[in-house]
Amino acid sequence: MDKNKHEEFPRLLNDTFLRAARGEKTEYTPVWCMRQAGRYLQEFRQTRGDQDFFATCRSPETCCELTLQPLRRFPLDAAIIFSDILVIPQALGMEVVMVAGKGPTFPEPLKNMEDVQKLRKTVDVAAELGYVFTAITLTRHKLQGKVPLIGFSGAPWTLMSYMIEGGGSNTMSKAKSWLYQHPEASHSLLKLLTNVIVDYLVGQVHAGAQALQLFESHAGHLGSEQFAEFALPYIQSIAKRVKSQLKEDGQHPVPMIVFAKGAHYALEDLAQSGYEVVGLDWTINPQDARQRTGKLITLQGNLDPCALYASKEKIGELVKKMLQGFGCQRYIANLGHGIYPDMNPEHLGAFVDAVHKHSRYFNESC
Ligand code: 1CP
Numbered sequence: 001m002d003k004n005k006h007e008e009f010p011r012l013l014n015d016t017f018l019r020a021a022r023g024e025k026t027e028y029t030p031v032w033c034m035r036q037a038g039r040y041l042q043e044f045r046q047t048r049g050d051q052d053f054f055a056t057c058r059s060p061e062t063c064c065e066l067t068l069q070p071l072r073r074f075p076l077d078a079a080i081i082f083s084d085i086l087v088i089p090q091a092l093g094m095e096v097v098m099v100a101g102k103g104p105t106f107p108e109p110l111k112n113m114e115d116v117q118k119l120r121k122t123v124d125v126a127a128e129l130g131y132v133f134t135a136i137t138l139t140r141h142k143l144q145g146k147v148p149l150i151g152f153s154g155a156p157w158t159l160m161s162y163m164i165e166g167g168g169s170n171t172m173s174k175a176k177s178w179l180y181q182h183p184e185a186s187h188s189l190l191k192l193l194t195n196v197i198v199d200y201l202v203g204q205v206h207a208g209a210q211a212l213q214l215f216e217s218h219a220g221h222l223g224s225e226q227f228a229e230f231a232l233p234y235i236q237s238i239a240k241r242v243k244s245q246l247k248e249d250g251q252h253p254v255p256m257i258v259f260a261k262g263a264h265y266a267l268e269d270l271a272q273s274g275y276e277v278v279g280l281d282w283t284i285n286p287q288d289a290r291q292r293t294g295k296l297i298t299l300q301g302n303l304d305p306c307a308l309y310a311s312k313e314k315i316g317e318l319v320k321k322m323l324q325g326f327g328c329q330r331y332i333a334n335l336g337h338g339i340y341p342d343m344n345p346e347h348l349g350a351f352v353d354a355v356h357k358h359s360r361y362f363n364e365s366c
Pocket residue numbers: 033034035036037038039048053080081082083084085086103104152167168169215217261338
């Protein structure tokens with residue numbers, strides 16, 4: 001990858017999100033929203049049209065357009081590249097299709113160790129996922145330095161659970177049965193995923209991503225012991241390896257965010273897992289989170305997405321309370337999970353405005 005490409009990118013005009021992520025002082029609290037490029041926007045639905053979801057993911061121009069749409073509406077402090085976490089199982093050789101009304105589906109999920117053996121042992125990420133890198137580079141140019149661009153990946157356990165369940169699941173019982181019945185096979189699959197994720201995230205930075213978020217969306221299905229055995233070591237290894245690879249490549253480091261949904265039991269461990277930022281879901285109380293993690297990391301989150309169903313006035317009150325709970329520095333505001341398709345975009349606007357308005361006032365005094 002051409003390292004010098006970075007020098008050609010437009011100059012960054014708003015680095016508030018990056019400064020907060022690095023633990024530097026900010027005049028106000030930066031804010032973005034998980035799934036900000038999504039179906040709740042009429043223009044998103046129009047652009048997506050009837051096109052197959054993964055065909056959209058493979059079209060850099062469309063990914064770029066979808067990424068930019070929420071920024072035209074709201075003064076968000078970061079963009080996140082439109083893609084999906086399930087492009088990695090595809091790169092490993094699995095078929096994933098989007099079934100209307102059902103979500104992403106694997107026609108042939110993993111059933112046993114023999115199926116793991118059939119996966120690609122190594123993945124040339126530039127060849128298999130180069131379309132994501134192209135989308136990132138294009139978006140960096142089209143953003144014109146307005147805000148930083150976040151790249152992302154699913155974390156190993158979350159990807160493993162989709163590959164075994166074959167789609168979404170309430171219990172994750174098939175994937176969890178592997179952890180109890182086939183711990184060794186589970187570890188070899190998790191290791192394989194970790195290797196691909198590291199190359200994929202490094203490639204995203206080379207392509208122009210200015211921060212990275214790792215989504216361990218299914219952490220809540222693991223208890224603390226299984227998280228410690230099957231999730232945390234891989235999460236830690238990803239941060240360490242991505243950072244050392246970037247250094248070796250002569251690339252600037254970028255802040256890394258870990259979002260382990262439902263892993264409140266592991267908050268202290270996550271705070272020391274090598275990430276600059278820990279993303280929180282809405283089940284964690286902001287004051288408790290701050291107390292348990294100290295002032296050494298930046299926290300991100302965590303308004304209940306369903307709070308966007310409340311009136312704009314109520315959203316303002318909830319934001320004020322959330323900002324007070326987290327304290328004014330080392331904080332990035334977000335929802336505790338992605339925005340839902342039936343939500344009113346204006347209410348996301350009210351959320352963003354309330355964060356900016358109230359935090360300017362709070363941050364003056366600290
Ligand atoms: O047709 C559509 O538009 C389908 C909806 C949709 C969208 C908008 C899917 C299917 N993926 C996406 C984009 C997406 N996915 C982004 C875009 C950037 C942004 O945030 O704006 C991101 C970051 C993801 C990541 C993702 N995909 C996660 C991790 C985040 C999370 O929500 O926890 C997960 C779990 C997925 C899987 C997935 N993809 C799509 C759906 C409906 C799901 C969930 C399936 C399930 O578990 O039932």
